[in-house]
Amino acid sequence: GNSVTQMEGPVTLSEEAFLTINCTYTATGYPSLFWYVQYPGEGLQLLLKATKADDKGSNKGFEATYRKETTSFHLEKGSVQVSDSAVYFCALITGGGNKLTFGTGTQLKVEL
Amino acid sequence: EAGVTQSPTHLIKTRGQQVTLRCSPISGHTSVYWYQQALGLGLQFLLWYDEGEERNRGNFPPRFSGRQFPNYSSELNVNALELEDSALYLCASSSRLGSPGYNEQFFGPGTRLTVL
Numbered sequence: 001g002n003s004v005t006q007m008e009g010p011v012t013l014s015e016e017a018f019l020t021i022n023c024t025y026t027a028t029g030y031p032s033l034f035w036y037v038q039y040p041g042e043g044l045q046l047l048l049k050a051t052k053a054d055d056k057g058s059n060k061g062f063e064a065t066y067r068k069e070t071t072s073f074h075l076e077k078g079s080v081q082v083s084d085s086a087v088y089f090c091a092l093i094t095g096g097g098n099k100l101t102f103g104t105g106t107q108l109k110v111e112l
Numbered sequence: 113e114a115g116v117t118q119s120p121t122h123l124i125k126t127r128g129q130q131v132t133l134r135c136s137p138i139s140g141h142t143s144v145y146w147y148q149q150a151l152g153l154g155l156q157f158l159l160w161y162d163e164g165e166e167r168n169r170g171n172f173p174p175r176f177s178g179r180q181f182p183n184y185s186s187e188l189n190v191n192a193l194e195l196e197d198s199a200l201y202l203c204a205s206s207s208r209l210g211s212p213g214y215n216e217q218f219f220g221p222g223t224r225l226t227v228l
Contacts, residue, residue: 044219099157
């Protein structure tokens, strides 16, 4: 079956630090990959996506590259802000079932 | 353009009761998905409706059921509530199966269900 593994949190960074949140996956077929963000007390927001190998998704300074050879989709941002504090979820979809399979989420705390 | 909306925001029920959660998709979207976010269990897929039909179901007991209406809004029903049903229930919508971007799901704010 499909699965997504994310690095354990919480991750605590100072403002303007570089962020990497690791995500690896196991999937049958060729999945589409996503990063979602959940701010406190809210639902999920789609942050970025990639649908095929070597695609780079980007949004709001965040980037992730679909690496088929390492089955990874690591999230990066060059300079984090306090407002980036949230829980980040890596997820995938394969085939016709159209259900998202999520990782366990990584909490990011950015301090001044 | 309005996003996915859900009601109610919060709900408190007791064991054995029944509950109905509601979801309205983004205008133009025909697919609706339900997910459960329970403490310690992460986000789990519950149900997928498209064009009024149930297309896929997650690993949940039959007391979790739902439907989709002709206007594409959806209800999630949970019967015989148990303590472990306490969770945030998230609804998402996407465009029609097979259309561009159909696998891009947009989430509502969720309904927080507490079972006492």
